[in-house]
Amino acid sequence: MVEHGDIRVVHCGGSKINFRDPVITHDSRFLLCASGEAVKVFSTSTEECIHELRGHTGLVTGVLLRPSNHLQVYSSSLDGTLRLWDFTDGILIKTCVIGYPIYSFYASDKHENVIFIVASMPSDKRRFQLVAVHLPQSGDQMVEAQELSAVLSGVNPNPAAIAFGRGGEFIASVNDLQWSLEGGWNTFTCVACHPKDDCIATGHEDGKIRLWRNFNHKKEYTYSTLHWHHSTVSSLCFTPEGTNLLSGGVESVLVQWRYNQESERDFLPRLGGAITHITVSPDGSLFCTSHSDNKITIIQSCVKVSAVIQGLVKGDIRTDLMMDPRSKALVLNGKPGHLQFYSLQRDKLLYNLDIVQQEYIHESGLQQFEVVKAAFDASGSWLATVEERHQKAAELELNLKLWAFDEQTQSFVLNTTISAPHDAQITAMCFCQPTDSQTTLLVSTSKDGHFKAWQLAAPAHTEDEGPSWLCDFVSAYHGLVPECCSFSADGSLLAVVFQEVVTVWSPSTWELLTTLSQPPGAVSDLCFGRLSCSKYLLGTTASNLLCWNLLTCSLEWTTSMDVRRLVADPLSENMAAFCYQSGSTDLFVFKPSEPRPLFSHKAVCSGKVTQAVFAPREEMLESCEESSQWLNRSQLYFLTQQMDLMTFTTKAEEDRLLASSKQVSSSHWFSMTPFYLLLGKHRQQQQEHQDSDSSLWAERTALPQTSASMKELLQTPAHVLPSTSYLCSMFVQSLLISVSDARSEKAHAEEEMESEKEEEDSEEEMESSRSKPELAAAAATESDTPALTKAQARELRRVRKLDHSWLAGLLDS
């Protein structure tokens, strides 16, 4: 960080969108959900992310529509602030500083300007309390909430554990307390209140839903039990009219219960991962379910899935990170039995490829098929996947599947399934690299001590439709277990690691050419050099990074470090080595031919890095700084132990990104009304004007006011607006002020220049260099009256000038 200030490690996309329940707006057009440190606004019809509300510095823990204004939304965060946003424009309206990390928050219609937050108790950080916050009424952008009053203590920080009933007349809160009834122990998991009746629904860990009534009178409550779910009920929700109760759990089935006719149920099965949250749009037309596989499903009136918003799934990544050579998408396993194709440029999941092609049974403790290995060939026309299922007291089930890219459907189509390709787990798999060769070759190594070469063979029988893959060669080396394999860049050599020994084979004749070894320590990762360094073969052991020269078959150099992952850049000679040292991972980027690394970064992240990939850039960067040149052609992505996807960016790149995002946000998603055409254009011009002229910085603070008035004008229905002529004059006036401001300023400046010309030359130079920062400073302190500031500033300057000459005279004497 210190030595290379302009290269930063940043989080890259794919934050959770299923962390908290999403919110559907009143017009059902937008869906808002907390995603990392931002709130994302999605369109419910197109599934596209329209904009992100950025500003929080901690994890966003909740999103809620403002009860009094349905075009505004509150968000809470662990950074201890509540923020109010205008989500149609993506503008931050107000920030309210609470001072404590907020775990979840609630609002109700009955309580104007009161927000209920869940924060940890000051005495014990592990216990939480529900606190009512009175929002201060002031026009300032940044306010601090002073009026806090505790409502309930010892609550559950899970947002599903508290619900407000009948528009805020009562609060229902469930706790982790176990509740014994009918001889069994039941733990509450979620609670929901009927919007009209005095009825509370609670979900339990045993899959039962209980409806509680008559709780107003002490100790006389009654309850009824609904049972369909076979495991934990994770979310409950009443429709706005209270006619239906929705429930969901691990089974991934959305169950709709009729209120008061609980025997009638509707089901919507096979929604994907386990349901974590259910929300209903305020008009009841759209349901929306969040799933454990980082997915939000939008359902139209409990019948049809209308849209699926899928985020990057980062559960248990067992495949390596890969790049699809065609779509340039990052490929890794996501949903159980699927490979996900994730576009890094657009931060969007492109599609999921179903590898296992079996019905997923949503039941905990069941051993399922999982995709454990995948590999692309160089042109992206073949994909090899390995899926395995290991059941206790049974044989390992292993399938090797080969997928061909189909030009017509633009996706991968299953070509060959090889069941039980090896007797034990497959440890590595790689395709022969060169693009021009006629035969495609795949090599797989397994714990059964063999490595096998698979080749695309012409159909042997007339019954087969097309070519399929057959085993071409099987070999072993002294009964040792092969750990990894790698083809050289031109495909003329194959290196297979058998513990301490690296064996080099010729794929054309399947002859063992040579063996390389450097005891002690088994070689764990292997990589051939590229381009000008293609004569080098690099290997890593637990304590060393080794580089062999293949021409002399001898060790060229070695350096002692614990390299966990070695990746080669496909577009250059560069290699990246992630090495683990005392709890954190360091990165070294180097060329095998040069003794010094090009770039090193200490403590990239804590924990080990075992998955990384170089992704080619769409357009090359023109960085000439030596330390960041390795990032010019491709970008390095890696997964940390916490399953965060990280990357490296340079400062120049960040600036460019920021600029482009600003452009997008200003010109995006305004509905094209005549008003917009008239005013939007003007505003754009204004903005450009501001951006170009930095001396007019003072105007920026006045901008929200004008935009607010504009918004008012735009959002008020046309039939309640006063006559246009009246409005027009008002508008023009409001606009004129700023313009006249600028003009007067310029006039003043001219006057100044003239007056200053009369002064001595030396002083004039000093003045011109000083005037700008002073102006800015003055503008910042007294922003509401810019004209006055100008005058004052000039006055001050004159006084100082006088002062100065006087002082000079004094000095002279």
Added chain:
Amino acid sequence: MASFKPTKIQVYPKLGEKVTQDTLYWKNYKAPVQIKEFGAVTSIDFSPVTPHNFAVTAFTRIHIYGPFSQEPVKSFTRFKDTAYCGRFRSDGQLLVAGCEDSVVRLFDVSGKVALRLFKGHTKAVHLTDFTSDRYQILTGSDDYTCRLWDIPNATELTTYTEHTDYIRCGVTSKLNRDLFITGSYDHTVKLFDARVEKSVITMDHGQPVESVLLYPSEGLLVSAGGRHVKVWDLLKGGQPLVSLKNHHKTVTSLALSSNGQRLLSASLDRHVKVYNTTNYKVVHNFDYAASILSLGLAPDDASIVVGMTNSILSIKHRKNQEDSKEIAGQQRRRPSYRVFVKGKNYVPKQDDYLVSKPVKEHLAKYDKQLQRFNVSKALDTALGTYIRFRKPEITVAVIKELDRRGTLKNALAGRDERGLSQLLNFIIGNLVDARFTPVLVTAAEMILDIYQSVIGQSPVVDRQLLRLQDLVKREIEFQKDLLEVLGMLDTMFASSLPRKEVPCSGIATLDWV
């Protein structure tokens, strides 16, 4: 809402014969027509002119059959002893045949009595043929001589006495009137030129030669004798090209398919083998009921005629193109073509309102049960009689799917005697099939666990359990034996591999940290 993914039925590679272009071609013959002759059929010769009648020499007769008749259209019966080698002249008008009584007879195909008799051999004549100029006859005899005869005068032209044993086969060149080839029991094949009065090339076959064949180009010669079929290059002076040993008894007859791409050989081991003439690999094989003495292939491979020692003549006719198409068409026909296609090609107009109907997906019965989590019923469906016997892979796939869902135990439990014995029957029948073993072993173990307590209550089930035990015991023995063989093979392979020494040299150490 994703649709239900049906149970995956594993597709296993078909065991047995592989289907290639050749097998399709050679299988495309009708069921054979069998005709009983008076004795062993020693020679079959097709007439070179349409309608390609063929002469069948058997015992003391020569029958001429038409291409589709099952009765002979003509018979020559005036032989005093066994007739041999009835052959047509290239215009199809004359037929020559040798005889055990050493007289060679020449017939007019339309006549009955012999036109000429060629007397001069002292022993049985097994080889007769016309030269390509149509005026001479080649004969070969058991008196070790072969002779050329003039047809008009019925006089002997030349006698060759180079062979030292019976001459049993031979062929004349179709391109040159002076060249002919004879094969003899003295293991040699000789090429004679009538102009120089002695053999030009001698080839040693190694076994008594039973049949020789010239390629249409006459550059290659094929000889058959003993278990070997050998191909010789005549243009290189009789250099051996290939030696084929695919029969396990004497090869008696050779034939070439009409396009010259396939060579057929018939043998006493009752097989006819078809070779590819580019790589001389066997591409197809015919089985017959008895040892084959003669083989004939009609022009365009329209029929295969085989004569056997049990005096049966088997004729296979090729299926017509239309016939085979008709059968295929019948298979493809769906319930009603018109109903099927109705409205398919209707193009909606511009202001039509399109009502989309969800496509109802078809699920198999067991999948429907699985979708509803009715595990026992799903297993019952998969154990239905048809599936159980005809498609055991479906039953196994359902059992595997249930195991994956963790509900196999539930599905197997709670069965009565009949249901359990049905299940056990299936397991006994398929347990040792290597494709199904891993799945069925799990199921069998579960059954034993579940029904442990009720063993001894039903004699039917007990008997089956004993059978199962016996089966497993035997299988384990087999596996042991196989492993032993594998171990032996490994040792042999390991000892045959060479070893290599690898160099190693000094290194440089870098320090980055």
